[in-house]
Amino acid sequence: MNKTDKKRIVVIGGGTGTFVALTGLKYYPLHLSAIITMMDSGGSTGRLRDQLGVLPPGDLRQALVALSRADTIWRDLFVYRFENGDLNGHNFGNIFLSALEKITGSMEEAIEWATTILNTQGDVFPVTYENAELCVELTDGKKICGETNIDELQEGEIRKPIARAYLQPDVSANPAAIDAIKEADLIVIGPGDLYTSIVPNLLVRGIREAIASSSARKVYVMNLMTKNGQTESYTARKHVQDLVRYTGDVLQTVLVNTQMPDQKALMWYRKAGEEMVQNDLQKGPYDIVLDELVDTSMMHKTSSDVLRRSLIRHDPHKLASALVKLL
Numbered sequence: 161m162n163k164t165d166k167k168r169i170v171v172i173g174g175g176t177g178t179f180v181a182l183t184g185l186k187y188y189p190l191h192l193s194a195i196i197t198m199m200d201s202g203g204s205t206g207r208l209r210d211q212l213g214v215l216p217p218g219d220l221r222q223a224l225v226a227l228s229r230a231d232t233i234w235r236d237l238f239v240y241r242f243e244n245g246d247l248n249g250h251n252f253g254n255i256f257l258s259a260l261e262k263i264t265g266s267m268e269e270a271i272e273w274a275t276t277i278l279n280t281q282g283d284v285f286p287v288t289y290e291n292a293e294l295c296v297e298l299t300d301g302k303k304i305c306g307e308t309n310i311d312e313l314q315e316g317e318i319r320k321p322i323a324r325a326y327l328q329p330d331v332s333a334n335p336a337a338i339d340a341i342k343e344a345d346l347i348v349i350g351p352g353d354l355y356t357s358i359v360p361n362l363l364v365r366g367i368r369e370a371i372a373s374s375s376a377r378k379v380y381v382m383n384l385m386t387k388n389g390q391t392e393s394y395t396a397r398k399h400v401q402d403l404v405r406y407t408g409d410v411l412q413t414v415l416v417n418t419q420m421p422d423q424k425a426l427m428w429y430r431k432a433g434e435e436m437v438q439n440d441l442q443k444g445p446y447d448i449v450l451d452e453l454v455d456t457s458m459m460h461k462t463s464s465d466v467l468r469r470s471l472i473r474h475d476p477h478k479l480a481s482a483l484v485k486l487l
Contacts, residue, residue: 166191167487170344170376172287172361173197174219177352180455180473181381182226182282184480192282193340194223195367199294199327199360202308204241204251208258215267215291217257219357220284224271225253228278238278285340287361290331294360299323311356313389322390325359325406333366341367344376346487349407351381351474354399355390362406372410379413379486381479384421384454384472388433395440411446415482419452421472428471451482 169190171181174197185192196219201209205218225238238253247255260270271284295305298320304310305328313319341347352358362368371378380403386394391402396416404411416439429435441448455475 167345168193168340168343168376169346169348169483169487170195170340171348172358172367172371173350173352174200174357174361175222175352176473177350177357177381177383178219179222179226180476181348181351181479181483182223184476184478185483186227186229186281187477188480188484190282190484192227193344194227194282194284195287195337195340195361196220196223196284197357197360198286198288199292199307199356201293201306202311204249204254206308207250208254212258212262214258214261215286215289217254217261217267218251220267220271220286221251221253221257221274223284224274224278224280227280227282227284229281230277230279234278283336283340285334285337287337287367288331288334288364292327292329292331292364294325294356294363295328296322296325296355307356307360310390311353317389319389321392322355325355325363327360327363331364333364333370338366338370341370341374341376344374346483347371347374347376347378348483349378349380349403349411351383351479353387353390354383354394354402355387358403359406368407372408377412377486378407378410379415379483380411381474381483382414382416382439383437384417384474385429386434386437392433393435395438397440397442399437400441400446409445413447413449413486414441415449415451415453415479415486416441417453417474418450419454421454422456425471449482449486451478453478453482 170193172195200216200218205216209216240252261267294307297303300320453474455473
């Protein structure tokens with residue numbers, strides 16, 4: 161099968177969810193493209209962005225590693241996080257991409273070099289090359305700017321629900337991302353935190369219109385867990401309702417998990433006010449596909465990683481299999 165004959169899947173998102181989806185899909189004879197949010201401002205990425213004036217590398221690095229077919233040592237190197245010294249908390253891959261951007265003068269060239277080194281089986285496209293900040297307005301009128309400020313609640317903080325999300329300033333889409341969407345056979349939105357991994361892509365000028373005009377099947381991968389401060393108490397239907405505000409009525413399929421995660425992990429989430437997303441979807445303008453999609457292994461993180469990470473995740477191979485069936 162020639163590259164031009166392969167079915168084309170575009171995954172839109174960022175962070176762990178996109179990493180999981182790409183990790184499973186790369187084992188199929190597909191042409192894969194990842195369109196990645198560029199609004200991250202937390203952890204190692206946020207420090208590099210603030211101190212060096214570079215574009216945020218973290219979500220791009222995760223997508224590149226997910227698609228990598230390089231030797232294990234290279235993949236391990238790009239996910240390695242320093243645990244002490246001046247580099248404590250920094251991820252090597254983030255530093256590497258930022259250094260490449262400084263040397264080459266552009267993130268586009270930095271990604272090309274990283275793609276060669278990691279032997280990635282697919283394309284990784286930043287949704288935009290322009291610098292922008294994610295902001296939300298709550299139902300009480302309060303405005304919060306900065307992805308990490310939206311993502312991470314302060315201890316004891318209670319917020320009103322999100323009324324709307326927007327970018328500051330308004331930015332235009334990467335033309336390569338638009339082309340990938342136009343040529344896709346399947347567009348996968350998610351999985352990932354709704355307001356910090358998925359919606360930022362849809363706010364970039366030109367992306368929503370490209371999705372709407374594409375002849376591809378559009379599928380939304382429903383989150384496994386709610387997110388305190390973003391989708392607290394959200395059911396599956398509420399997730400879809402909020403997403404449709406930013407995509408328009410284009411969804412044709414919603415993929416929903418039916419498998420119970422590990423009880424210890426669920427207890428960890430409950431302490432933060434988060435629960436499994438309850439499926440209350442009813443037959444409507446989209447198909448509802450049910451499948452067992454949970455990764456039964458427990459996730460761990462290093463002590464130097466100060467950000468809160470997902471312990472319950474989709475299984476990359478179960479998710480990929482379910483998505484490929486939709487082609």
